[in-house]
Amino acid sequence: MNIFLMGGWMMWPLALISIMATAIVVERLLLFSSCRFPQRGLTILLEEAVQGDIEPLLEAVRKVHMLRRFADLLSADGPGKEAALRIEGEAVVKRLEARLPMLSILAKLAPLMGLLGTVLGMISTFSEIANAQAGINMNQLAGGIWQALITTAAGLFIAIPALFFLHYFQTRVDEVASALSEAANAVLATEEEA
Numbered sequence: 001m002n003i004f005l006m007g008g009w010m011m012w013p014l015a016l017i018s019i020m021a022t023a024i025v026v027e028r029l030l031l032f033s034s035c036r037f038p039q040r041g042l043t044i045l046l047e048e049a050v051q052g053d054i055e056p057l058l059e060a061v062r063k064v065h066m067l068r069r070f071a072d073l074l075s076a077d078g079p080g081k082e083a084a085l086r087i088e089g090e091a092v093v094k095r096l097e098a099r100l101p102m103l104s105i106l107a108k109l110a111p112l113m114g115l116l117g118t119v120l121g122m123i124s125t126f127s128e129i130a131n132a133q134a135g136i137n138m139n140q141l142a143g144g145i146w147q148a149l150i151t152t153a154a155g156l157f158i159a160i161p162a163l164f165f166l167h168y169f170q171t172r173v174d175e176v177a178s179a180l181s182e183a184a185n186a187v188l189a190t191e192e193e194a
Helices: 002-006 011-033 042-050 055-062 065-075 081-097 100-131 138-193
Strands: none
Touching (some): 002 011, 011 081, 042 055, 042 138, 081 138, 100 138
């Protein structure tokens, strides 16, 4: 807590950014952990679907709570099936992408806020030195610079994990989008052959 307070008032906005980023990461981790395909590989299920056996694929997709409606559309018949699958696939991707733009903003904002805190701290330090009656006290200068750099370090400590998780989540979104597209294409190709 002492280092936090030594960073000055800019540490409070950084703490808020950290709390918001952490909340988004935890919420997204919980969501993505519930959106995993079963142990049996998707590639095998898709190969079976292309050969005409779509039931294992449908069963695997139904086990993922977020994809149940998509699975229902995969097994449905009728006109407009392809468009309905596309629309539902886009809706799933949109749910997975939710809050990622905010995480991106927080990851970019944290180091900038930290740098601003450092600049303000340096201005304050040099102002005190300029107004000092006696000569320059090197301990005062070093202490002021050290204190000013705390906010930059804090901003980086927030931004680095936030960027890591942002890219992880974006990769997972791409994987799910690709899997949905492949599943829809496999089922539609099987129906066209029939």
